[in-house]
Amino acid sequence: MAHVIVGVTGGVAAYKSGEIVRAFVKAGDDVTPILTRGAERFLGTRTLEALARRAAPDDLYPHLADADLLLIAPLSANTLAKLATGIADNILTQLALAFPAPIVVAPAMNTRMWEHAATQHNIELLRQRGVRVVGPAFGELAEGEVGTGRMSEPTEIVEACRAILNQTGGGELVGRSVLVTAGGTREALDPVRYLGNRSSGRMGFAVAAEAARRGGSVTVIAANVALAPPPGVEVINVVSAAELADETLARDDADLVVMAAAVADYRPSAPEKSKKKKDEGNWTVAFERTQDVLLELGRRQRPGQILVGFAADEGEQGLAAAREKRQRKNVNVIVFNDVSRTDVGFEVDDNEVVLIGPDGETRVDKRSKEECAVAILDNVIPLLASA
Numbered sequence: 001m002a003h004v005i006v007g008v009t010g011g012v013a014a015y016k017s018g019e020i021v022r023a024f025v026k027a028g029d030d031v032t033p034i035l036t037r038g039a040e041r042f043l044g045t046r047t048l049e050a051l052a053r054r055a056a057p058d059d060l061y062p063h064l065a066d067a068d069l070l071l072i073a074p075l076s077a078n079t080l081a082k083l084a085t086g087i088a089d090n091i092l093t094q095l096a097l098a099f100p101a102p103i104v105v106a107p108a109m110n111t112r113m114w115e116h117a118a119t120q121h122n123i124e125l126l127r128q129r130g131v132r133v134v135g136p137a138f139g140e141l142a143e144g145e146v147g148t149g150r151m152s153e154p155t156e157i158v159e160a161c162r163a164i165l166n167q168t169g170g171g172e173l174v175g176r177s178v179l180v181t182a183g184g185t186r187e188a189l190d191p192v193r194y195l196g197n198r199s200s201g202r203m204g205f206a207v208a209a210e211a212a213r214r215g216g217s218v219t220v221i222a223a224n225v226a227l228a229p230p231p232g233v234e235v236i237n238v239v240s241a242a243e244l245a246d247e248t249l250a251r252d253d254a255d256l257v258v259m260a261a262a263v264a265d266y267r268p269s270a271p272e273k274s275k276k277k278k279d280e281g282n283w284t285v286a287f288e289r290t291q292d293v294l295l296e297l298g299r300r301q302r303p304g305q306i307l308v309g310f311a312a313d314e315g316e317q318g319l320a321a322a323r324e325k326r327q328r329k330n331v332n333v334i335v336f337n338d339v340s341r342t343d344v345g346f347e348v349d350d351n352e353v354v355l356i357g358p359d360g361e362t363r364v365d366k367r368s369k370e371e372c373a374v375a376i377l378d379n380v381i382p383l384l385a386s387a
């Protein structure tokens with residue numbers, strides 16, 4: 001159970017803060033709501049106090065001492081500016097200035113307010129100081145305009161807070177660095193065309209989200225993933241296999257590395273410098289091998305580190321090849337995916353995998369990729385503990 005202070009400022013999205021408070025209370029957390037006077041124009045203090053099952057404090061200091069996290073949602077442009085400059089003219093801004101634990105903010109405002117140079121400067125200052133910023137999202141705003149400025153969904157905000165609380169509190173991966181690759185690389189044929197694969201990144205993002213939920217400090221190397229980043233996770237975007245190799249190998253000291261990305265094995269050896277014009281003839285392209293990142297990680301593996309690779313292959317023969325790959329590449333666990341099936345694997349919601357580890361094999365029956373991620377980490381974390 002954590003103690004969370006939920007600050008609410010004056011904006012239309014203030015009504016959603018009730019949902020946020022409820023989600024924390026439901027999870028067993030202790031919530032102290034603090035509303036600015038601006039927020040009270042949108043929401044009754046009593047409503048939040050009732051949802052939190054406790055009154056906003058008159059004396060802030062005892063709450064400061066034992067709070068694990070301060071969330072401000074929604075965060076108005078006005079309070080953001082105060083936080084950026086250190087103004088402490090109300091109970092919430094005083095608290096933020098003296099707060100010793102992590103701060104999470106979820107800005108919400110009109111698109112033009114959000115895009116204004118002053119606001120962008122202020123939010124960047126907060127980021128630099130280690131404040132976690134969730135959103136804002138793109139969508140329809142209260143005034144009927146469409147743009148960036150909507151407060152992120154309460155579930156996303158609470159998840160981001162949960163990931164941080166796990167990092168600073170309980171969780172099996174607390175104090176562990178986790179590196180996950182996700183998505184599918186693209187290899188240029190010319191400046192506008194590429195060869196890619198059908199990996200959506202959903203499996204890798206699910207592993208990253210689950211690792212963050214368990215308290216890991218998680219970085220995802222994302223190759224062409226069109227999904228929203230998992231809350232509480234650092235995402236580094238890459239395009240090609242070479243970029244993925246560079247970013248991954250630069251972080252080869254992570255405690256747990258999960259290579260879920262579909263990385264190209266071959267790339268055009270001499271991509272065209274400008275767009276190839278259509279003519280009557282065929283186009284023959286020569287390919288060269290890309291770097292085998294998993295093999296290289298296996299070579300570099302340090303004591304105490306756990307490596308997990310994925311093998312997308314077909315049927316029983318593919319499974320046998322995956323067993324061989326585990327040995328040859330010196331990785332601890334291979335997650336075998338049967339890509340001959342259309343109901344699991346690439347571009348679909350479900351997966352069915354076989355986990356090939358040092359102590360035998362575990363078949364994980366068809367289930368959502370999120371549930372597969374849970375099974376994978378349940379399988380791998382004991383290895384990390386004993387490595």
Ligand SMILES: Cc1cc2nc3c(=O)[nH]c(=O)nc-3n(C[C@H](O)[C@H](O)[C@H](O)COP(=O)(O)O)c2cc1C
Nearest residue numbers: 009010011012036038039076077078079108109110
């Ligand atoms: C109807 C209405 C809606 C508003 N919505 C927002 C909003 O979504 N975001 C924002 O930053 N300010 C919004 N404002 C302006 C703030 O309420 C105003 O800047 C106020 O001083 C914020 O005070 P606070 O930051 O102390 O809560 C709105 C004002 C009104 C009257």
